[in-house]
Amino acid sequence: MLKFDTAYYQRFYGDNGAHDYERIAHLATAVHHLAAWWDIRIASVLDVGSGMGMWRDWYHDSYPNVSVRSIDVSEHACATWNHERRDIASWRPRGKFDLVVCHSVLQYLDNASVVQAFENLSAATRHVMYLELPTKWDYENIVDEDATDLQVYQRSAQWYRGHLSKYFRQVGAGLWVPLNGVPMYELEACK
Numbered sequence: 001m002l003k004f005d006t007a008y009y010q011r012f013y014g015d016n017g018a019h020d021y022e023r024i025a026h027l028a029t030a031v032h033h034l035a036a037w038w039d040i041r042i043a044s045v046l047d048v049g050s051g052m053g054m055w056r057d058w059y060h061d062s063y064p065n066v067s068v069r070s071i072d073v074s075e076h077a078c079a080t081w082n083h084e085r086r087d088i089a090s091w092r093p094r095g096k097f098d099l100v101v102c103h104s105v106l107q108y109l110d111n112a113s114v115v116q117a118f119e120n121l122s123a124a125t126r127h128v129m130y131l132e133l134p135t136k137w138d139y140e141n142i143v144d145e146d147a148t149d150l151q152v153y154q155r156s157a158q159w160y161r162g163h164l165s166k167y168f169r170q171v172g173a174g175l176w177v178p179l180n181g182v183p184m185y186e187l188e189a190c191k
């Protein structure tokens with residue numbers, strides 16, 4: 001993947017970048033503890049499109065006993081930050097992971113590849129998936145155009161929800177649980 005080279009990571013993860021380790025630490029702490037509130041013990045994590053490996057590193061630093069597998073399609077990212085080289089559109093792990101993280105990845109995949117990726121993410125998720133990706137509306141209304149890569153696919157939330165709802169229930173704040181997963185109070189998650 002030529003696009004995801006040294007210049008890409010310097011451009012979007014430098015001083016004006018999308019996020020850094022400190023911000024990921026806040027997010028990962030919240031996700032880990034919310035799972036604990038649901039009585040889900042996170043013992044295994046799959047970080048999909050890991051990039052600089054911030055989620056992986058936070059787990060290693062904070063919970064060294066949690067087993068973390070990080071994958072990325074970029075040869076550069078894999079060589080630099082030590083991930084397995086996999087394409088989530090075509091790769092499905094054999095087992096499941098308590099938590100699957102897919103943070104700012106799927107906007108780079110075409111429609112057919114996202115549909116395949118959702119199947120693979122579903123097959124990989126035992127309890128919780130953290131999914132973040134900007135929609136068309138986000139690009140038009142929210143994202144900082146200077147700090148964000150705009151060479152992406154822009155799709156509606158409706159399109160994403162239509163495909164995700166075959167496998168997951170949306171909790172909110174980027175969290176999704178398998179359809180037959182942990183029971184939620186009616187007002188705790190979306191229908």
Ligand SMILES: C[S@@+](CC[C@H](N)C(=O)[O-])C[C@H]1O[C@@H](n2cnc3c(N)ncnc32)[C@H](O)[C@@H]1O
Pocket residue numbers: 001004048049050051052053054071072073074077086087088089102103104105108109
């Ligand atoms: C914007 S970066 C996000 C990195 C990291 N998840 C984060 O939030 O800091 C997107 C990453 O997704 C990876 N990626 C893109 N397409 C992928 C695919 N089909 N399978 C796996 N990784 C992919 C890229 O190589 C890149 O490292």
